[in-house]
Amino acid sequence: MCDEQAERRRHESRGFRPLIQFPSIHTRLEALLLAMAAKANDLQFQKEQKTATSQYCEHGNFLPPNGHS
Incomplete structure (x- = not known):
């Protein structure tokens, strides 16, 4: 988990920023x-x-079923 956060900070410091945060797998399903x-x-x-x-x-x-054209 700490590695993930460190990696994210490194990317953000270079100008990379995720456009959206992906929701959990349950929400996507x-x-x-x-x-x-x-x-x-x-x-x-x-x-x-x-x-x-x-x-x-x-x-x-x-004519359609409701009788109106």
């Missing part, structure tokens, strides 16, 4: 999982929209 869930949710929504659109086009009804 949580952020990754949230991003993956959001992407999966978005893909599912797009799939449902595509299915709904193709069903309405097949029946000759070009």
Whole structure:
């Protein structure tokens, strides 16, 4: 731990400074999982929209489900 701090001080004295302090591994994993869930949710929504659109086009009804154009 002392070596790490000494190394950091040496880098900072040369003008190197980390732009961000990385959060703990748990925080990073949580952020990754949230991003993956959001992407999966978005893909599912797009799939449902595509299915709904193709069903309405097949029946000759070009209005969206709520009836407004």
